[in-house]
Amino acid sequence: MISKEIMQILSVSEIASETVEMVLRNEYISEQAIPGQFLHILIDGHTLRRPISIADINRESKTVTILFKIIGDGTKTLAGFKEGMEIDVLGPSGNGFLIEEQDSVVLLIGGGIGVPPMYYLARTMVKKGKKVIAVLGFQSKSHVFYEEKFKELGETIVVTNDGSYGERGFVTDILGKIGSFDTYYSCGPVPMLRAVTNELQGRRGFISIEERMGCGVGACLACVIPATDEKGYKKICSDGPVFDAREVTL
Amino acid sequence: MNKLAVELPGLSLKNPIMPASGCFGFGREYSDFYDLSKLGAVIMKAATGERRLGNPTPRVAETNSGMLNAIGLQNPGVEAIIREEVPFLAQYNTNIIANIAGSTIEEYEEVALAFNDTEDVQALELNISCPNVKEGGIQFGTDPMMAARVTEVVKKASNLPVYVKLSPNVSNIVEMAQAVEAAGADGLSMINTLTGMQIHLPTRTPLLANKTGGLSGSAIKPIAIRMIYEVKQHVSIPIIGMGGVSTAEDVVEFLLAGASGVAVGTANFTNPFVCSDIIDELPRTLKKYGFDSVKEVIGKAVTLA
Numbered sequence: 001m002i003s004k005e006i007m008q009i010l011s012v013s014e015i016a017s018e019t020v021e022m023v024l025r026n027e028y029i030s031e032q033a034i035p036g037q038f039l040h041i042l043i044d045g046h047t048l049r050r051p052i053s054i055a056d057i058n059r060e061s062k063t064v065t066i067l068f069k070i071i072g073d074g075t076k077t078l079a080g081f082k083e084g085m086e087i088d089v090l091g092p093s094g095n096g097f098l099i100e101e102q103d104s105v106v107l108l109i110g111g112g113i114g115v116p117p118m119y120y121l122a123r124t125m126v127k128k129g130k131k132v133i134a135v136l137g138f139q140s141k142s143h144v145f146y147e148e149k150f151k152e153l154g155e156t157i158v159v160t161n162d163g164s165y166g167e168r169g170f171v172t173d174i175l176g177k178i179g180s181f182d183t184y185y186s187c188g189p190v191p192m193l194r195a196v197t198n199e200l201q202g203r204r205g206f207i208s209i210e211e212r213m214g215c216g217v218g219a220c221l222a223c224v225i226p227a228t229d230e231k232g233y234k235k236i237c238s239d240g241p242v243f244d245a246r247e248v249t250l
Numbered sequence: 251m252n253k254l255a256v257e258l259p260g261l262s263l264k265n266p267i268m269p270a271s272g273c274f275g276f277g278r279e280y281s282d283f284y285d286l287s288k289l290g291a292v293i294m295k296a297a298t299g300e301r302r303l304g305n306p307t308p309r310v311a312e313t314n315s316g317m318l319n320a321i322g323l324q325n326p327g328v329e330a331i332i333r334e335e336v337p338f339l340a341q342y343n344t345n346i347i348a349n350i351a352g353s354t355i356e357e358y359e360e361v362a363l364a365f366n367d368t369e370d371v372q373a374l375e376l377n378i379s380c381p382n383v384k385e386g387g388i389q390f391g392t393d394p395m396m397a398a399r400v401t402e403v404v405k406k407a408s409n410l411p412v413y414v415k416l417s418p419n420v421s422n423i424v425e426m427a428q429a430v431e432a433a434g435a436d437g438l439s440m441i442n443t444l445t446g447m448q449i450h451l452p453t454r455t456p457l458l459a460n461k462t463g464g465l466s467g468s469a470i471k472p473i474a475i476r477m478i479y480e481v482k483q484h485v486s487i488p489i490i491g492m493g494g495v496s497t498a499e500d501v502v503e504f505l506l507a508g509a510s511g512v513a514v515g516t517a518n519f520t521n522p523f524v525c526s527d528i529i530d531e532l533p534r535t536l537k538k539y540g541f542d543s544v545k546e547v548i549g550k551a552v553t554l555a
Contacts, residue, residue: 001282002282004283004521004522004523042520042521046312046520047312047313047315047316047317047467047468047516047519047520048310048312048317048519048520049519049520074312090522211307211308212307212308212309212310212311213310214309214310214317214319214519215273215279215518215519215522216519217279217280217282217522218275218278218279219273219274219275219278219279219280219518220272220273220275220310220319220321220519221275221295221304221309221321221324222307222308222309222310222319222321223307223309223310224304224307224309224324225307226303231326232301232303233303233324238279
């Protein structure tokens with residue numbers, strides 16, 4: 001259940017171009033959060049909170065790691081926060097990824113700032129004894145992060161749009177070369193998710209969608225997506241952000 | 251005696267605080283944060299005759315000291331609201347105000363009639379000021395004749411008190427207020443959002459898919475205060491004030507300007523506990539400015555000679 005919590009900032013570091021890793025401490029969130037959930041973060045002076053996905057959890061040290069890209073005033077201010085400061089968050093928010101107990105191999109496809117939630121998912125999958133294959137897409141070499149951390153968990157293929165590191169192109173360009181898997185999980189910009197779901201049509205998959213949010217709790221209907229059910233739509237913040245690839249229309 | 255209590259047509263409010271329409275859904279999500287019985291009232295999200303799916307996304311964009319929204323009156327339709335949402339809110343000891351909208355006068359009438367059959371709704375808020383739909387909404391809210399006409403029809407159809415929600419997107423707000431008062435409105439609700447737009451520099455496109463949206467949040471508070479103050483001098487029906495309220499001090503300011511009830515909108519997104527926090531803080535804030543009760547603050551703004 002979503003709670004309004006105060007989190008202590010333990011560290012802030014720029015781990016790739018315009019990409020910041022922040023480690024936060026909070027008992028409730030670290031105990032409750034599952035892969036795919038996000039924090040709705042208040043940044044002083046801003047009307048709307050910023051939804052940022054959870055990249056990792058450590059229940060022993062009660063820490064929560066988030067990664068975000070500096071794209072506007074809010075994330076720029078957040079990036080300037082220092083160790084020892086506190087932030088007000090709502091969380092853990094959203095539904096999280098469904099893990100199919102019978103699966104033995106899972107394919108994780110992350111694009112840009114959609115990579116972070118894939119990391120906590122990958123760690124959880126490995127802990128459950130599943131084999132993980134990760135395909136990580138970035139703009140260019142300076143944007144690449146967490147490659148080593150993913151490699152510790154399983155086969156990892158990095159793709160950059162400009163070919164400055166790893167394979168050249170888009171994540172979808174290499175999906176044909178991947179071995180067999182049971183379920184795929186993907187997070188990234190909508191055009192990438194559209195391409196991934198098209199490429200893997202008919203396969204069981206879950207996608208995590210980002211959108212500009214208002215309340216972040218399901219009340220304001222700012223972040224909706226057309227759905228195939230009779231209601232006709234889903235709320236990304238509260239029904240998602242993770243959806244079965246077949247239940248929403250990208 | 252309850253120092254926060256206010257009596258308005260159809261509404262015995264234990265305190266003047268209520269979440270504004272569209273910023274609180276039908277209360278379900280916020281009931282996880284605090285007991286909704288604490289609220290003076292809840293103004294539900296707009297109801298239309300049929301289900302509406304609203305506008306394409308992005309539907310929100312932050313601005314300096316506020317936000318733009320263009321949700322587009324998404325709602326499950328009046329029948330579903332009466333069947334599924336009103337009973338949920340009716341569990342709480344608070345007043346329910348139904349916000350009603352339509353594309354045509356006939357639709358407004360149909361929605362108003364539908365609420366006659368439920369005992370749990372205490373008042374209607376007539377939404378003639380939504381800036382984000384192509385038909386209806388604001389076209390009724392910017393022409394005094396149209397506003398009066400839809401007010402008359404809804405008053406005739408409904409057995410509930412009708413608060414007309416005014417648009418600030420007019421050059422003469424007093425004229426609008428007087429027109430709906432003469433047409434039988436029991437109260438006013440003001441202000442709705444101001445039409446605005448924001449352009450994303452890297453893509454050179456409007457941030458909202460709808461291009462324009464309604465500006466809300468603390469950026470619009472001085473406009474709301476000015477309009478309520480002006481209207482209060484010229485009408486005798488009570489005003490529910492709204493527009494950028496986020497603290498108990500803001501509430502006192504709205505009361506001074508002439509509001510008898512105060513709705514909180516956008517601030518719910520920043521802090522889901524905001525209405526509850528304001529209600530806790532209000533007695534201290536009243537005392538700080540030399541008041542014993544909410545009632546004695548209403549319309550007490552003074553101008554120095």
